[in-house]
Amino acid sequence: MKILLKNGSVKGEKVLDILIENDKIIKIGAPNSIQDNEAEIIDLTGLIVLPGLVDLHTHLREPGREDAETISTGSASAAKGGYTAVHAMANTLPVADTAGVVEQVWNLGKSVGLVDVYPIGAVTIGLLGENLAELSAMADSKARVRIFSDDGNCVSDPVLMRRALEYVKAFNGVIAQHAQEPRLTKNAQMNESTLSGQLGLTGWPAVAEEAIVARDVLLTEHVQSKLHVCHASTAGTVEILRWAKDKKVNVTAEVTPHHLFLSQIHCESYDAKFKVNPPLRREEDITELRKALAQGIIDVVATDHAPHPREDKEGEWNSAAFGMTGLETALAVVATAMIETKLMTWTDVARVMSEKPAEIGQLTEHGRPIAENEIANLCIIDPNASWKVDAKDTHSLSTNNPFDGMTLKSKVVHTIFRGRFSMKSGQVQK
Numbered sequence: 001m002k003i004l005l006k007n008g009s010v011k012g013e014k015v016l017d018i019l020i021e022n023d024k025i026i027k028i029g030a031p032n033s034i035q036d037n038e039a040e041i042i043d044l045t046g047l048i049v050l051p052g053l054v055d056l057h058t059h060l061r062e063p064g065r066e067d068a069e070t071i072s073t074g075s076a077s078a079a080k081g082g083y084t085a086v087h088a089m090a091n092t093l094p095v096a097d098t099a100g101v102v103e104q105v106w107n108l109g110k111s112v113g114l115v116d117v118y119p120i121g122a123v124t125i126g127l128l129g130e131n132l133a134e135l136s137a138m139a140d141s142k143a144r145v146r147i148f149s150d151d152g153n154c155v156s157d158p159v160l161m162r163r164a165l166e167y168v169k170a171f172n173g174v175i176a177q178h179a180q181e182p183r184l185t186k187n188a189q190m191n192e193s194t195l196s197g198q199l200g201l202t203g204w205p206a207v208a209e210e211a212i213v214a215r216d217v218l219l220t221e222h223v224q225s226k227l228h229v230c231h232a233s234t235a236g237t238v239e240i241l242r243w244a245k246d247k248k249v250n251v252t253a254e255v256t257p258h259h260l261f262l263s264q265i266h267c268e269s270y271d272a273k274f275k276v277n278p279p280l281r282r283e284e285d286i287t288e289l290r291k292a293l294a295q296g297i298i299d300v301v302a303t304d305h306a307p308h309p310r311e312d313k314e315g316e317w318n319s320a321a322f323g324m325t326g327l328e329t330a331l332a333v334v335a336t337a338m339i340e341t342k343l344m345t346w347t348d349v350a351r352v353m354s355e356k357p358a359e360i361g362q363l364t365e366h367g368r369p370i371a372e373n374e375i376a377n378l379c380i381i382d383p384n385a386s387w388k389v390d391a392k393d394t395h396s397l398s399t400n401n402p403f404d405g406m407t408l409k410s411k412v413v414h415t416i417f418r419g420r421f422s423m424k425s426g427q428v429q430k
């Protein structure tokens with residue numbers, strides 16, 4: 001099977017033709033320089049070609065919560081959003097804390113075949129924060145796990161965190177920390193501020209995140225290991241990361257699309273679609289997070305796609321679940337927050353949504369240059385599209401998307417996964 005992509009702007013720069021055969025890019029050249037009678041021809045005039053997007057933080061919910069999402073529906077949602085690889089978080093039922101569970105997730109991802117699914121292993125058994133899980137067994141398994149996280153929970157015990165950081169050095173692993181000091185966030189509901197006081201919702205102080213990030217950076221430096229900070233959400237965290245990078249500590253960090261775009265002001269609606277962990281912060285935090293992403297202090301955008309069934313998000317704010325879906329809106333939110341504001345270019349978007357995440361996940365077939373002999377994992381975007389998000393129009397089993405009803409700029413139009421369309425003109429190719 002051959003596909004000839006004509007007149008696409010590669011990373012928003014040069015306009016080129018790209019010929020794909022089977023799973024590879026076999027030829028790239030100036031417009032109209034490639035002829036092939038067997039190829040399906042797709043005209044990409046006015047469109048942007050990026051390497052397929054890579055998500056470091058996706059909750060696929062399977063096994064255990066197939067009422068919220070399955071590997072099949074989550075993969076379809078990822079393909080719709082331009083992703084060719086996602087990392088599945090470990091907080092499933094059972095928890096992905098053994099070679100058996102990570103291999104099950106890996107196999108299910110392969111059998112769906114819309115996106116590569118890379119399991120993240122739990123740091124501690126059952127996410128309980130007491131005993132280290134079988135990290136090396138997961139690393140040696142068919143799933144070849146390199147990222148470990150108790151996401152949803154923080155590895156708050158400093159001794160355990162130190163041991164985990166030391167342990168993963170043997171196979172060049174990384175600990176991805178959900179930074180939340182549990183004693184500072186007991187019953188917390190939204191960002192701690194005058195607004196949380198006015199709304200009568202228990203405050204979640206920025207320091208609960210920053211204290212853990214600071215501690216972990218110091219531990220990482222002390223044992224010379226690798227740390228990844230999940231969903232950085234405050235200006236203070238950015239300051240600590242800047243200091244750590246200055247000191248050449250081996251730390252990377254992610255920010256979510258929602259923390260780049262939505263502030264705590266949305267909590268005024270008491271609509272639980274805006275309830276998330278970590279919480280939406282102040283406008284000043286959004287400004288610093290955007291700047292940090294543009295400067296490389298924050299390395300990547302990760303969705304923290306967290307599907308929940310309707311009954312878990314309805315009703316009272318205090319009893320609703322934390323989390324938002326985001327795979328299908330991530331690219332447009334980043335484009336609206338970062339490109340429309342001229343803070344970043346499409347080359348930068350390729351870096352933070354594909355190349356860097358692939359590097360952190362140690363993936364060899366994603367986030368690669370768009371060049372001959374590379375695996376054809378591509379995401380094609382209309383930069384001039386303007387569209388209104390409809391949360392119900394989704395491949396996810398859940399509809400808790402906070403951007404519902406908002407108008408975003410740029411849209412993913414095709415996704416090519418290993419040389420074939422996984423999504424074409426908006427339609428997922430199951």
Ligand SMILES: [Zn+2]
Nearest residue numbers: 151152178230
């Ligand atoms: Zn988390």
